Amino acid sequence: MILRAENISKRYFRRTGQANYFEAVKPLSLALEPGSLTLLMGRSGGGKTTLLHMLSGLLTPTEGKVWLGDTDLYALPDAQLSRLRGEQIGVVPQGRSAVDTLTVLENVLLPGQLCGRPAKQETALYWLEALEIGNLADARPAALSGGELRRMAIARVLTQDPQVILADEPTGDLDDASTRLVLSILQKAAHEQGKTVFVVTHENDAREYADRVYRMDGGSLS
Amino acid sequence: MNAFSLAIKNLIRKPGRTAALTLLTAFLALSVFGGSLVVSSLQRGLHSLESRLGADIIVLPASAQSKVSFEKLLLQGTTGAFYMDASALDAVREVEGVEIAAPQTFLASLKADCCAVKVQVIGMDQETDFVVQPWIAQSYSRSLGDMDVAVGCKVEADVGETLRIYDENCHVVARLAPTGTGLDTAVYCNMDTMNHLLAAAEQKGVSHKITSDSEETISAVYVKVKDGYDIDQVNSKLNGHVRKATAVRTRSMLTQVSDSLAGVSRTVSLLIAAVWVLALIILLIAFAMMAAERRREFAVLRLVGTSRRGLCRLVLTESALCSLAGGLIGIGAAAAVVFPFTTLIETQLGLPYLTPDARTMLLLGALALGVTVLVGALASAWAALRLSRTDPGATLREGA
Numbered sequence: 180m181i182l183r184a185e186n187i188s189k190r191y192f193r194r195t196g197q198a199n200y201f202e203a204v205k206p207l208s209l210a211l212e213p214g215s216l217t218l219l220m221g222r223s224g225g226g227k228t229t230l231l232h233m234l235s236g237l238l239t240p241t242e243g244k245v246w247l248g249d250t251d252l253y254a255l256p257d258a259q260l261s262r263l264r265g266e267q268i269g270v271v272p273q274g275r276s277a278v279d280t281l282t283v284l285e286n287v288l289l290p291g292q293l294c295g296r297p298a299k300q301e302t303a304l305y306w307l308e309a310l311e312i313g314n315l316a317d318a319r320p321a322a323l324s325g326g327e328l329r330r331m332a333i334a335r336v337l338t339q340d341p342q343v344i345l346a347d348e349p350t351g352d353l354d355d356a357s358t359r360l361v362l363s364i365l366q367k368a369a370h371e372q373g374k375t376v377f378v379v380t381h382e383n384d385a386r387e388y389a390d391r392v393y394r395m396d397g398g399s400l401s
Numbered sequence: 402m403n404a405f406s407l408a409i410k411n412l413i414r415k416p417g418r419t420a421a422l423t424l425l426t427a428f429l430a431l432s433v434f435g436g437s438l439v440v441s442s443l444q445r446g447l448h449s450l451e452s453r454l455g456a457d458i459i460v461l462p463a464s465a466q467s468k469v470s471f472e473k474l475l476l477q478g479t480t481g482a483f484y485m486d487a488s489a490l491d492a493v494r495e496v497e498g499v500e501i502a503a504p505q506t507f508l509a510s511l512k513a514d515c516c517a518v519k520v521q522v523i524g525m526d527q528e529t530d531f532v533v534q535p536w537i538a539q540s541y542s543r544s545l546g547d548m549d550v551a552v553g554c555k556v557e558a559d560v561g562e563t564l565r566i567y568d569e570n571c572h573v574v575a576r577l578a579p580t581g582t583g584l585d586t587a588v589y590c591n592m593d594t595m596n597h598l599l600a601a602a603e604q605k606g607v608s609h610k611i612t613s614d615s616e617e618t619i620s621a622v623y624v625k626v627k628d629g630y631d632i633d634q635v636n637s638k639l640n641g642h643v644r645k646a647t648a649v650r651t652r653s654m655l656t657q658v659s660d661s662l663a664g665v666s667r668t669v670s671l672l673i674a675a676v677w678v679l680a681l682i683i684l685l686i687a688f689a690m691m692a693a694e695r696r697r698e699f700a701v702l703r704l705v706g707t708s709r710r711g712l713c714r715l716v717l718t719e720s721a722l723c724s725l726a727g728g729l730i731g732i733g734a735a736a737a738v739v740f741p742f743t744t745l746i747e748t749q750l751g752l753p754y755l756t757p758d759a760r761t762m763l764l765l766g767a768l769a770l771g772v773t774v775l776v777g778a779l780a781s782a783w784a785a786l787r788l789s790r791t792d793p794g795a796t797l798r799e800g801a
Contacts (some may be wrong), residue, residue, distance in 0.1 A: 188404035237704065265706015272797040276701045280414040281407075290705035292403075319414075335705070352551040 180248045180342040181269065183377050184209040184232060187243030188398075189229050203229045205244065205398040212340070214383055216369040216376040217387035225396040226378045228273060228347055234377065235270045235345045236260050237268040247343065265294035269336030270347035276332045277320035283307065283331050284316040288338040298338045309364065311357070325352035337368065343375040344368060350382055362388040403702075422687060422720075426773050428681040429729025438672040438739050438757070439746065440666045444738040446581035447662050452652045454493060455532050456503075456623035457632045460493055460639060461485075463647045481521070482507045485646055486628060487617035492643040498630035499639075503529040503562030507620040508567045508597050508602060510588075514727040517565040520556055521587040524595025532623050533589055541575030545591045551575035553585040564588065567601035581747070581755025592653035626646070662752055677776065683781035688720070692784040696778030699788050700796035701774055709789035716785035719780060728770040735769075 182388050186232035186257045189204040211234075219227050234245055236252045245252045247267065248266040252260060265269070269290075277286050284303055291298040310330040315323060323331065336344055336362050346365065350358040362378075366388045369376040378385065386392055394401050412419045460487040484506075506524040510516040524757070525533050527544050537551045545551060548573040550564060558564045564571045571590065579585055599618075602608075626635045632650060639648035692699075699712055707715070729750040739746070740756070747754040757765070 229794075230799055232797075235704075235794075237797075238792065258710060261703070261706050261708035261711070264704070270704050272701075272704060274797065275697065276797065277471040278698050278701055280698075281410045285410075289702075293407075293702070293711070294706045339705070344492065 180213055182211040182247075182343050182377070183246040184230075184234060185244045185246065187240040187289050189226070189233060189238065190241045202398050204240075205234070206244075207400045209234075209393075209400065211252070211343070211375045211377050213215035213367055213375045213392040214373045216366050216378065216388060218385055218392045219377065219379045219395055220340045220381065220383075220385075220392060221395040223381075227395050230395065230400075231270075231345050231347050231377070231379050235265050235268050237270070242382075262294055265290050265339075266296060267342045271329075271332045271338045271344070271346045271349045273347045273351065275320070275325075275328055277323075277328055279320050282310070282319060283323065286320065286331060287335045287338050290335065298340065302340075303334065303338045306337045307331075309337075310334050310360065314365060316355050319326055325355070326357060329353060329358065330361070337364070341374070343377070345377045347379045348372060348377060348381065349381060350385070358382060358384070404714045404718050408715055408722060411715075411719055412722055413677065418691065419723060422684070422691075422723040422777075423730065425680060425683055426688065426724045426727025426777055427731035427734065428638035428727075429676060429776060430728040430769050430773040431735045432676040432731075433673055433772050434732045435735035436669045436741050436765060437765050437769065439764070440669050441761060442581070442746075442754045443662045443742075443750070443752055444667060445755040445757055448630060449580040449719060449755050450582050450658060450753045455535070455625075456651055457626045458624040458636050458639060458648050458650055460489065460502075460622040460624060460643060460646050460648045462620070482509050483620055484618040485620070487619050487666045489643050489646050490619060492513075492646075493622045493624060493639060496642050497640045498627050498635040498637065499624055500627040501529055501531055501623075501625040503531055503623045504592075504619040505530075505533075505621045505623065506592065506599070506618065508595065508598055508607075511605070511607070515565070515568045518557060520566075521583070522566060522595065523587050523589050524592050524598075525589065526592050526613045530623075531625060535591065536577060536580075537575060538710060539578050542799055543574075544573065545589070545594070547591070547593050548572060548597070549574045549590065549594065551577055551589045553577050553587050553589075554579040555585040556588060566598055567607075569598055569601045569607055571598075579755060580753070582753040587683065622646075658752060665750060665752065670679045677772070681776050684776060685783060688716075688781045688784035689787075692716075692788050694794050696788070696791060697799075700791070700793035703793035704797065712789045713782075713785040716781050716788065720781030721774060724774040725770070727777075732766050733771055 186206050187204065188206040190200045190202050192200045198214060219230070229238065233240045236245070239253050247263065250263070252263070253261065260375060268362065278289065283374065284300070284307070284341055285302040287307065288298055288300065306311060307316055310336070312327050312330050315327060317352055320331070322326060329349060333346070333349055336361060344365065349365070350361050353361060362385055365376050368374045490502060490504050493499060504526050508522040510520050510522060512519040523533070527534065537545070541551060546567070548571050550573055552558050552564070552573055554577060558573045560573050560576055562573050564573055571594065624639070626632050628685045635650045636650050669766065702712060743754065743756060
């Protein structure tokens with residue numbers, strides 16, 4: 180499913196120099212095609228994560244619209260937008276994203292269960308195995324390293340089986356081998372399953388997996 | 402996994418946090434249920450005392466001490482005796498406006514070999530009595546025969562047993578319903594039995610005679626005033642007409658008890674209100690701290706498809722479960738503290754105290770549970786509202 184950003188921008192109202200606001204993302208348009216892996220690179224503080232959050236329905240743009248197919252995300256009431264996010268948009272956020280009271284397996288199964296479309300346990304275990312953390316299925320997140328938690332978040336999105344995958348530095352805490360594993364899995368998700376995959380990363384090596392690469396600095400896309 | 406099962410898992414797998422919240426709410430339920438149980442018992446005791454003191458006026462021997470002794474006897478079950486000449490009864494009956502005058506005679510048994518228990522024995526004239534007999538009639542439909550006694554619920558003697566008082570065997574024919582007053586520790590008999598016991602006591606050296614030549618003595622006269630007569634005026638007339646006696650309006654006696662009870666009730670109610678406010682503040686802080694600690698967890702839940710309303714539902718469900726468990730624990734703890742110490746509370750307060758019936762107790766329990774859950778819900782609603790309004794994107798970026 181195509182994910183489109185139409186003249187979206189994000190301004191935070193705070194005094195910076197002459198202006199009364201800080202423009203984290205300057206007006207931009209973007210179309211993410213199904214079956215392709217799009218990479219977004221750039222320096223820290225360039226607006227990459229803000230853009231990803233706006234694309235995922237987590238952060239309302241100051242201006243512009245985000246369309247998933249024919250649906251204007253921010254025109255939906257919260258309950259519908261949340262349901263859509265649970266069913267069709269999988270997000271791998273930066274940093275820890277685990278519910279500490281649940282096991283790794285329960286965390287991975289959570290999105291489907293919350294939106295009433297539970298995934299099979301075998302599917303969850305398959306992705307945990309594929310990401311080489313199958314042995315941690317019954318562990319609690321507190322016992323996992325940063326890299327293992329990143330892979331758990333990726334397994335959660337893959338088990339959720341959404342149309343769109345938005346990943347914010349999914350390889351941030353990973354070693355080279357794990358980075359290659361994750362990127363190849365995301366590439367397969369795009370190429371073999373027709374998913375729309377958008378990855379924010381600092382890894383130059385990730386370019387070889389991408390169908391398209393954008394760069395973002397100072398809130399502008401190039 | 403729905404909000405309920407997620408809430409259950411959150412509670413079970415964070416036992417420290419759950420225990421702290423449960424304990425707080427348990428403390429609240431304990432104070433609300435325990436406090437309202439005490440207040441309700443005091444109010445019920447007062448009602449019981451009102452119905453037991455069915456007279457308008459009580460005439461007592463004219464010593465300042467006697468009224469105090471009478472109140473102690475009535476409220477605390479202290480044994481004691483005070484006497485006036487039986488002619489006082491005739492003098493009472495002569496006063497205009499007196500409809501019924503029923504005498505009672507008191508005798509305290511001894512803690513000695515001659516007596517099975519140390520109790521207050523109250524003799525009444527069955528032909529005129531309108532105070533004790535209706536109460537006895539609830540448990541025993543016949544008149545008390547010679548050497549028959551009816552015992553208060555706190556006297557250790559069962560129906561069919563024999564109670565030895567001054568070496569005289571008295572047959573227990575009835576066990577009376579509780580009143581929550583000192584009357585529960587007394588033994589009741591007719592005047593013939595009382596005269597018999599007085600004579601027996603005399604032989605043991607316990608004299609009831611006011612002077613060495615006095616024949617008959619009584620301890621109190623219960624007076625019912627005729628309709629249409631002013632009770633205060635009749636009371637004044639009695640005070641003027643009956644020698645060496647004091648007439649006391651029962652209402653003034655009840656007013657004193659009622660005032661004391663109102664004081665205790667006010668104190669307990671204030672304590673409950675203070676605990677309520679304190680618990681609300683502590684719970685607000687606890688939920689606010691919990692919300693701050695779990696911001697990232699809630700942002701993740703928003704990320705994977707939980708709506709704002711779903712998040713509120715989760716927080717409220719967790720709070721309701723904690724409050725419910727805490728409420729039940731608190732009510733159980735209050736029952737465990739209040740019921741075994743009923744006698745001690747009664748003695749310490751020195752007021753009529755009658756534990757409510759099962760239905761009232763269930764209602765009080767439900768009320769305490771409701772208040773506890775309400776406080777938990779109020780405290781967590783604020784946290785839930787704040788959490789649901791938090792921008793999950795911004796939270797996820799924090800500490801990333």
